[in-house]
Amino acid sequence: MDPFVFSIVLIVGLFVLIFMRMPIALAMALAGVVGYIQLSSFASLKFYLSTAWVDKFMSYDFAVIPLFILMGHLATRSGISASIFNAARAWIGHMRGGLAMAAVAGCALFGSISGSSLATASTMTRVAMPEMRKHGFSGALSAGSLAAGGTLGILIPPSIVLIIFALLTEQNIVKLFLAATVPGILAVVGFMIAISIYVRLFPEEGPTSERSNFAERIRAIGEIWHVLVIFGVVLGGIYGGLFTPAQGASVGVVLTLVLGSLKGGLTLRSVLDSLIDTAGTSAMIFAIVFGADLFNVALALSRMPLDVAQYFAASDIAPMLILLAIVVFYLVMGCLMDSLSMILLTVPVFFPTVMALDFGLLPEQQAMWFGIIALVVVEMGLITPPVGMNLFVISAMARDIPMKQIFRGTVPFILAEFCRIAILVSFPALSYWLVDLVMN
């Protein structure tokens, strides 16, 4: 069979397996094995497997992943999310729909020290959901704002998905983190606007609550100084070039441990639990990365990604149209799959294709722009039904809210996301000017 046709068969087969509830890591590995044997040989597959696992993960770059995950789980277990929410609430809680806004702001703040969306959604739900419900917020608005806010966990650096994207495409992690900052702020602003419009349309769903006085506000900020210290030292150190990302994450682990036990509720037991949590989350990621690697090698052997990239580069189709087609593809797939698998599965084909197109940007700018767009679009998949991981997390934690209401609650935020994607696609500079400003 022609390698190109074979690779298409392989991809179709892969999706069939995935939709038959085969674990994604296994499906990718299996497709990879079949491709590898067909395009190379069984003997070389055996050799590949004799070193691939150790070789892949005996890596300074990959170490960033378990380190940031551990830092995030320590932060989750330390209970600092409560003081984060209280601080946000003291400042903006009195506005109409203020508690929902405080939940989003809290998610943004928590997301600045955690690299995971699920961790952000679940930890903030634990503290913000009961408060919102107590103050008469509807289940839809409460769940929607927390689900949307949770996506800030991977959008606002540190971000595991962004680290994976950087490793896949050989881009600079630090620059990508910086690049995500403006789109992250845009997301927060967009969610706030969505909430304020929503509560004007349905005032009974998001009432106002009591206003805090100035002293209370200052005190509330005082309660989260340690979060600000962790964020400042870790991300500031990385951006300032003082630390490598792995060093920053290591310092983050130690700082979160120390400040979490001094200020929050970290006990020996909760530290141990964090280690076990880290194992679960990391192993899931490592397994997918391992499977994807095998699959991607098979794809590379077929030369398909190269052929596709060359085809589109030489075609008359407008580059913007191709980019939009990719965005639509991500949106559709995002309804069905999780963000990390999607990035691992698609980037080997989409990245060379996009890089071969002429948008009038420098290669590095174009890479960051595409990375941010891909991140934002797959991140949106976390809140789109039927498969939205954040929705599941919230549904599991707030059993009294029917899934239908949760879906309804996400609508305003999905609309806000569409606006943001349109803005980011139309103005590429939003995704790289901060990098140019800080690094060059």
Added chain:
Amino acid sequence: AEVTLRLHHFLPPVAPMHSRFFEVWAAELAEASEGAIEVQIFPAMQLGGRPPQLADQVRNGICDIAWTLPVYTPDRFPVAETMSNPFMVTNAEKTSVALHTLMDEFGADDYRGMKPLAFHTHDGGKLHTRDAPVLSAADLQGLKLRAPNQATGDMLAGFGAEVVFFPVTEMVSGLSSGVIDGCCLPYEVVPAFKLQELTSFTSEPAEGARGLYANTFSLLMNEAKYEGMSDDLRGVIDAASGIDLSRRIGAQFDGFEAYGRGVVEKQGNTIETIPAEEIAIWVEAASPVHEAWIGKLNDKGLDGAAIMARANDLLDAG
């Protein structure tokens, strides 16, 4: 094509080595074989694994041809690694020819199961620094330097430099933040990492003196794949490889070096010369490193002193 050869290397496709050597060489092989040989190039480790594995990948047939560095797997290819000691390299072309000859004479056991197509080096490393040029051993005292390999690191540390072994990507952030003061690399890699913007001074050894260090490279082919080809096609491979290819790649690296130096000049950086007398002192000081290397070769059952002497003869004669 009758034969498809998968060529695997670790550089990104934008690297000059990829666009100006591999692609050109692949096209030449296709032409010389009238389309019977197709070389598919897989840059940036697309076939998996990490750079240190490339030699094993060739041996095990994961790829048919790989371009790799012996220093990635310390002690595995001791004869080839010899030229990466401090103060061996003259220029890339001459050193590559000397290395190839040395491998023909002493290195047969290094590459069992593989057919070496070429051996080469880059031009000698230069010291690129942020705050002050390095003109003497005294200037190295306390300087935080990123070393390119173990032996060169040992030598620099011997002069009182504080040596670190960052990967190149970490080196870039280290230089921009001032965590390190400089690095030791040839001009050839300057453009890829925008080193000219991160440093202000470059110190190069005086004309005619040996270079600070150079890494050695090998272009290797799977032996079974080679043996399995028809006589005609083997002839095409033979004609496109060997000492002439080593000379050619070396000469190309001298070209990359000149280009990189131009980039540094254009940036307006200061380029200083380390005087020949000073280099002589450094060479003298590096002799323990060379002695240690001879010992290492001896441990491998080789005649270390003979290999080292022959390498120096070839380099001086070149």
Added chain:
Amino acid sequence: MSEILTDSTEGPRAPLNTLLHRICVSSAAVGGLVIFGAAFFVTFSIIKSLLGFGAMRGEFELVELACATSASLFLPLCQLTKGHVLVDVFTGWLPVRVNQTMDAIWTLLFAIGWAFVCWQLFHGLWEVHGYGDRTMLLRVPVWWAYVPAVFGAGLSAFVAVVQSLSVLMPRLARKVGA
């Protein structure tokens, strides 16, 4: 994922399950401690370097070794707690029994996969051991990193076999106490 320590599988657990659970959790905990230790080592190295005493030698290598070790030790727990991501929207309408059987078949495939990887890694270990490859600065034998990998893949394979057989062949499973 937080229910891991307080296992949620229904009914009283058979001895083999309890034992597997303990081993997997211990393995994960050791992996977590390794990453934890690496974080402390790196932080210490940074502080030392900021104070002007120079970084710890081999910091990069140690982090690399820690990453490979923990990745390997984390694996079995993920297998045991069915932590691998899957898409279930298209099969939700099918009877529970069908879904369970499908899962069990995939888990059996997982078992075969991990077993094969384990066997190959063992070859890899032997080969790297034969070459005597060591890391550049710390001179740590590289084959050390293969030991947890062989263990992690092997244990994952065993866990997956037990899990899938206990669904596919319940009677046999009861006999071995799974």
